[in-house]
Amino acid sequence: MEVVIRPNDSFWYYSELFDIPLVLIAQSNPNLDASQLAVGQIVQIPGYMADMHQIAANDTLWRVAMNQNIPVDMLQLSNPDINPEDLQIDQQIVVPQQIRDLIITDFDDYTFDKMADDMNRLITAYPFIIYESIGSSVMGKDIAELRIGTGSRRVHINGSFHANEWITTPVIMRFINEYARSLTNGLPIRGLNLFPFFFETTLSVVPMVNPDGVNLVLNGASAAENYQDDVLKINNQNPDFSNWKANIRGVDLNNQYPAQWEIEAARKPVTPQPRDYPGPHPLSEPEAEAMADLALERDFVRVNALHTQGEVIYWGFEGLEPPAAQEVVNEYNRVSGYEPIRYVDSYAGFKDWFIQEFRRGGYTIELGTGINPLPFEQFEEIYQETLGIMLANLYLQL
Numbered sequence: 001m002e003v004v005i006r007p008n009d010s011f012w013y014y015s016e017l018f019d020i021p022l023v024l025i026a027q028s029n030p031n032l033d034a035s036q037l038a039v040g041q042i043v044q045i046p047g048y049m050a051d052m053h054q055i056a057a058n059d060t061l062w063r064v065a066m067n068q069n070i071p072v073d074m075l076q077l078s079n080p081d082i083n084p085e086d087l088q089i090d091q092q093i094v095v096p097q098q099i100r101d102l103i104i105t106d107f108d109d110y111t112f113d114k115m116a117d118d119m120n121r122l123i124t125a126y127p128f129i130i131y132e133s134i135g136s137s138v139m140g141k142d143i144a145e146l147r148i149g150t151g152s153r154r155v156h157i158n159g160s161f162h163a164n165e166w167i168t169t170p171v172i173m174r175f176i177n178e179y180a181r182s183l184t185n186g187l188p189i190r191g192l193n194l195f196p197f198f199f200e201t202t203l204s205v206v207p208m209v210n211p212d213g214v215n216l217v218l219n220g221a222s223a224a225e226n227y228q229d230d231v232l233k234i235n236n237q238n239p240d241f242s243n244w245k246a247n248i249r250g251v252d253l254n255n256q257y258p259a260q261w262e263i264e265a266a267r268k269p270v271t272p273q274p275r276d277y278p279g280p281h282p283l284s285e286p287e288a289e290a291m292a293d294l295a296l297e298r299d300f301v302r303v304n305a306l307h308t309q310g311e312v313i314y315w316g317f318e319g320l321e322p323p324a325a326q327e328v329v330n331e332y333n334r335v336s337g338y339e340p341i342r343y344v345d346s347y348a349g350f351k352d353w354f355i356q357e358f359r360r361g362g363y364t365i366e367l368g369t370g371i372n373p374l375p376f377e378q379f380e381e382i383y384q385e386t387l388g389i390m391l392a393n394l395y396l397q398l
Contacts, residue, residue, distance in 0.1 A: 001048045001096060003077050005041045010034070017074055018045055018096070020184055021195065027128035027150070044127045047184025048096045050078065055091040060084070068095055099125055100185060104177045107170035108376045109218050112141055112211035118173055119144060126180040134206065135290025138248045139225065141211040143290045146176055148183075151200040155393045156303040158206040158291065161254045161350065162245040162275075163213025164373040168306035171367065171383050172207040175390045179203075190391060197394040204298060209287055212248035216241050217373065224248055234272050242373055245275035247285055252276050254305070256288035257353035259317065264348040278348055288350075295354055302328065302361035303354050304393065306386070308374050310366035316342035317355040317362070324398040325361040331396060335388025338365065361398075365389060 003014070011034045015022040026034055028044040037043075053064060061084045065072040076084065078094040087093075103125055104118045123129050130147040137143060159168030181187065182194045208214060215223040216231060221239060224231045227248050234250045235241060246252050250272025255264050261282045269277045283289045295303065302325075313336075315321060315329045321342075329340040346352075351362030368374045368382045 001045050001050045001078075002042050003045055004080055005037050005039055005043060006077070006080070007039055009077075010037065011043075014043065014045060017071060017077070018048060018098075020045065020047055023150070023198070024128050024183060029127075045096070046126050046128055047099050047181075049099055049125065051095045051097045052092050053095045055087050055089055055093060057089055059087060061087070064093070064095065068097075070096065098185070099181065102174070102177050102181065104170075104173055107174065107379055110166055110170045110173075110214075111218050112208060112215050115169060115173065115208055115211075116142070116144070119146065122146075122173075122177060122180065126184065128183075129176070129180060134294045135286055137210070137212045137287055138285065139212045139227070143206060143209065143211070143287060145204055145206050145294065147202060147204050148176065148179060149198050149200075149202040151198070151202050153200055153397075154202045154204060154298055154300045156204040156206075156295070156298065156300045157306065157390065157393065158209055158304070158350075159306040160208045160210050160214050161305060162252070162307060162372075163210050163217045163247070164242060164245055165306075165308045166208075166214045166217060167308060167374055167376065167379060167382065168367060169207045169214070170379065171306065171386050172205050172390075174383060175387065176205060176207075190387070192391060192395070194391075194394065201394050203394065204294075204300070206291065206294070209291060210247050210253055213244060213246060213253075216248065217244050230272075235274055241274075243274055245372075246273065246277065247287055249285065250274065250277055251279040251285050251288075253285060253288050254307075254350060255279070255348045256283055256285055257292065257348050257350055258282040259349070259352035259356045260347035264346075282348070291350060292353070295357070300354075300358075300360070301398075302363070302393070303351060304389065305350050305362075305364045307364055307366050308372055308382075309368045309370055311337070311369055311385070312339045312341050312366050314341050314344055314346075314351065314364040314366075315361070317352045320355050320359055321361060322359055328361050328392075328396060328398050329363065331392050332363065332365070332389045335392055336385050338385070338389075 255278035354362035
């Protein structure tokens with residue numbers, strides 16, 4: 001929520017008044033110099049929302065504050081234009097309310113539009129979350145990255161490389177919501193105080209690498225717009241796109257990377273398909289190129305690519321993975337129960353290329369069991385299994 005600076009106000013005072021860590025207020029207001037605040041400037045207070053209260057007979061600011069269990073000055077700061085000595089019956093005043101519940105609650109059929117709306121809500125409530133568009137899909141949808149933290153150790157998680165594995169996106173979005181809430185409320189997650197990790201780790205997430213494909217799976221051919229005839233032709237005129245993994249041009253984005261791409265190209269389809277077609281050449285698709293550019297720019301110490309299904313973790317590529325990768329995957333196994341598998345007869349994936357390019361840890365994590373797309377009824381179980389891995393990415397020093 002927003003407040004307007006008064007004489008002698010400071011970030012430190014707001015931190016004390018709202019019981020929000022000072023660094024979160026500073027990170028939520030990157031365009032303001034904490035040492036040169038000016039009266040009338042607007043400050044974002046993370047973790048709060050503005051509720052409205054209607055003044056009743058005999059109400060005073062003190063009485064309202066006591067009933068709401070907040071300091072009186074919080075009310076005065078939030079209502080700079082009211083006269084505390086002349087409150088009127090039925091007058092509306094702003095009452096700051098700390099956000100204690102999850103903002104995102106509807107995770108089923110998680111389309112690009114639903115994700116975009118939820119990102120806006122998260123950033124409004126927790127403006128220390130940094131949003132950046134790292135590129136656009138074939139159809140022009142933003143490929144969105146969210147970042148939390150100030151640490152020099154940079155870790156990345158992504159989801160929905162494959163369209164019918166869209167359930168990985170709400171898994172990531174729920175974690176971001178829980179992490180932000182934990183920071184502003186001081187609530188531990190699985191016994192962990194997450195605040196120290198804000199200073200140690202910068203967490204980057206791209207929840208939906210393949211927004212066009214996800215919308216196609218969930219909304220059908222009409223979601224393809226100008227590509228509708230093309231996707232129907234690729235899908236043999238079948239209106240059911242539940243088995244579609246590719247992007248809107250029929251290219252499998254996780255077969256797009258220059259890491260033995262030629263091997264995959266020689267044994268996979270040579271024309272656009274709902275799955276497995278590696279494209280005409282590596283990084284031919286804007287979604288795959290955006291993810292490669294992100295990795296090259298951010299200097300990640302490790303990356304996680306969330307897929308479904310199998311409850312396994314693929315973590316090696318051609319012997320190029322660093323020795324520490326085994327320690328990391330062992331911790332992932334401990335907290336999730338997922339089985340580590342070092343090598344598999346598969347190439348040209350994002351984690352393969354990341355290991356090859358940087359000689360750092362890359363992990364393809366296959367969530368849940370069954371047949372894709374996994375039923376939404378598995379969501380809670382999948383989330384709880386994956387939560388340990390995402391927390392480990394914050395605390396692992398490797």
